[in-house]
Amino acid sequence: MSATFVLVLHNHQPVGNFPFVFEQAYQRAYSPMLDAIERHGHVRLALHYSGPLLDWLEAERPAFLDRLRVLAEQGRVELLSGGYYEPILPAIPDRDKIGQIERLNTYLKRRMHVRARGAWIAERVWEPVLARPLRDAGIEYTLLDDTQFASVGIAPERSYGYFVTEEEGRALALFPMHMALRHAIPFRPVDEVLALMSEAQSAAADPVLVMGDDGEKFGNWPGTYGSVYEQGWLDRFFAAIARAPWLEMRTPAEVLDARPPLGRIYVPNGSYQEMIEWSGGLWRNFLVRYPEANQLHKKMLDVSQRVSALEGRLGERARDELWQGQCNCPYWHGVFGGIYLNSIREANFEHLIAAERIADHKEYGDHDWIHAQTRDLDCDGMQEALVATESYSAIVAPSGGAISELDLKATNTNLTDVLARRPEAYHRALRERARMRADEAAGGTRSIHDIQTVKEEGLEALLAYDDHRRGMLVDHFFDPDVTLDAVVDNRDVERGDFLEAPYELVLKRRRQAAAVALRRIGRVRGAAGTQRALEIEKTLKFAAGSTRIVIHYALRNRDTEPLRARFAVEFNLGLQAGDASDRYIHSRGRHLQPPNAGARGISREREISAVDEWRGFEWTLRCGVETEFWRYGVETVSNSEEGIERTYQGTCMLATWIVDIAPGLAWEGGLEMRLDALVHAGRRSDIETGK
Structure with missing residues (x-):
């Protein structure tokens, strides 16, 4: 008996990734892997390259693609298709699924002289309805993790081959990829990996063993360049396969042509085991966990x-x-x-x-124009207001009465792209790591020194969480003597109940203008737990041909007792870099100190501006009265392939006032936002529009 080994490597870099990241992955993973394939003439495998990576290779390393084409023409490498820009296929419309796959099919035919028969599905996120658009795009097979097959009762010993599924009569072959091999390659010794493969022979006649995973794990993942290439793991692995008389390498298409399917199957929604854990069972849950997504x-x-x-x-x-x-x-x-x-x-x-x-x-x-409508844009069951002009577009949400998105069209920038700080499962381990290191310093036993890899010490001190999504015109009430540090750390400082609470929203349209009126009666907690009924009314005015948004606030004390509090209106700006010299804060040309976008600071001004010279815009907030502006950088603590790290997400500006409102009376204030594109700045200051 013999066994067939199918190796499938998926190579991808995201749209917008930095050029040095592409170059590093090329030098440490893509290029040395191709070198190894060329050295070992018996090797046959399947490779998938996403569109962003192919575009970079075409521009920066075209000779690599020429070498790849030769291997494909020789039949030693099978090239897989997929969504060109690596989308989660179930999450996009069918017309885009088919269009993206057909685009990569066309590229492979033109550049590599091959017809793609298989497709790599991004993150192996599978839903049964995918069979139809995949077949409609000319795809004959794809690959899923064996755990997805196990969910319908397919034991590992029955998964050494491929199955067939269908949707509306479109049949598609499905190859199970074996998690045990994915975890072993290239991390375990070569003899252990071959022993694992050999075990399959006792479980099935002529088994087909499929290992599919990221190509970057062969050199670009931390520590793997040394083990895989400098210490020779990959060469030993390929040589061991050549010496094993019971083992041969084949491409998926060769297996498809040579063997019948193991049977018909209908695999439920799923992905690889780790993705199931991260998402809580279904990839779409990320859209719930992260409202920004x-x-x-x-x-x-x-x-x-x-x-x-x-x-x-x-x-x-x-x-x-x-x-x-x-x-x-x-x-x-x-x-x-x-x-x-x-x-x-x-x-x-x-x-x-x-x-x-x-x-x-x-x-x-x-022409100058304005378009305004209400509809449920984010599918939360409430009607948002969308106001778009030739200069910008704004989404005003009843949840919190806030602007959830503000796009400056001249620079193709979402100014409000700031991620909120949320708890992640690994934050518990980070705190535990800090506790154990403190015990070590006190003379305790060192038991979990490497519970988590961190890129800097002290990250546990940054673990503060937000009670709301970050946007603009977020309404806060604090004690009058609250400190900026307490607000940044969110140490039980909120006294109002307006965050993410539903506001009444009314959109008024005129020929060249629009207004959004928001209203909510809520409560503000005072000393000794006392509650004050308070009504907020705010109106946003928009006009065609203008880069300004005019805002009016009215706070009405609906209680029988006076209200005293610090009222703060929050604005969040995604400036991309908290310490870059071309991202800074100023007031009428005077740099505030410290000027960096990520710095904390308090100043009294009537106008404040944030400048992003790299992307080419300036955001200005002008107030009708002198205002105490608080600002700080929003930093998250998140996992990465190199360890847990801090990431600047944006700059939070708070326009704050001490308000004293007698019963039945109101405090009123006016604000004006101005959005300006800077001349000769920005990465994409304009696009072709067919003019």
Whole structure:
């Protein structure tokens, strides 16, 4: 008897990743892997490269692609298709699923001279309905983890081959990938890995063993370059396979052509085991855990609908922008940074806004215009207000009466792209690590020195959590003597019940203007637990041809006792870098001290501005009276492949006033936001709109 080993490597870099990251992965993983394949003539395997990585290779390392084409033409490498920009396929419309797969099919045919038969599914996130669009895009098979097959009773000894599923009569082959091999390769000694493969021979006749995983684990994951290449693990592994008379390497397509399926199967929703744990059972749960991911996702769906109506070159450009905004990485979080990486979130928003602008230009031309509507944009059961002009678009949510998204179109920037601070499961381990190190210092036994890898010490001190989503016009009430540090740490400082509470929302439209009126009667807690009934009314005014948003507040004491509190209106700005010299805070040209976007500071001003010279915008808030502005950098603590790290998410500005409101009376205040694009700055100051 013999066994067949199918090796499948998935290689990917996110849209918007930094060039040095591409280069490092190329030098440490992609290039040396190709070198090893060329050295070992018996090796046959399948490789998948995502569109962002192929685009980078085409621009920076075209000779690599030439070598890859030769191996593909020789039949030693089978190249897999998939969604071009690596989307989570169940999370995007069918028209985009098929379009993205067909684009990668076309690229492989043109550049590599091969017809793709299989597809790699991003993060192996599977839903049974995928069989139909995959087949409609010309795909014959895909690969899923064996744990997904186990969920319908397929024991490991029955999973050495492939099955067939279908949706609406479209049949698709499914290869189980074996988790035990994925965990062993390339981390266990070579003889242990081959012994693991050999065990399959006693369980099944002529078994097919499939190992599929990230190509980056061969050199680019921490510590693997030394073990895999410098210490020769990969060469020993390939040589051992060549010496084993009972073992041969084949590509998935070769197995598909040579063997019948093991049977018909219907695999339920799922993914690999770790993803199931991170998501809580279903990938879509990330859209619940992280409202910011849901905001990005629902914007993507809306843009997809608009772009679907565009035709010709205009439609092609818009779809390319849309598809880049569907890259999966900022929609979730696991062992890699994911949604916590602000540059990755920014890239998706940038491309979605660019696609939106193409649709805007098609619909409205070069004229000043305004469009206002109410609908449930984020699918939370409440109607948001969407106000868009030629300069910006704003989503005003009844939840908290806040602006949940504010896009500056000239720079394709979501100004409110700031992730809230939330607890993660590994935060408990981080605190435990700090406690055990403290015990060590006190002479205790060192029992879990490496419970978590951290990129800097003291991260447990940054573990503060937010009670709300970060946006603009978030209404707070604090004690008058509250400190900025207490607010930053969120140490039981909130006295109002307005955060994320439902406001009444009314949209009023005029020909070239719109207004959103928000109202809520809530309570503010005072000394000794006393409660004061308070009504907030705020109105936002928008106009075509203007970059200003005018806001009016009225706070009415609906109680029989006076109210005294510090009223604070929160604005969050995603400035991408908290300590960069080209991101800073100023007031009428005078740099505030310290000026960096991530710094804490308090100053009394009537106007404050945040500047991002890199992306090319300036945000200004002007107040009708002198205001005490509080500001600080929002920092999260999150996991990454190199360990737990702090990440700057954005800058929080609080416009604060001490308010004394007698019963039946009101405090009123006016604000004005101005959004300006800077000349000769910004990464994408404009796009082609077909003008």
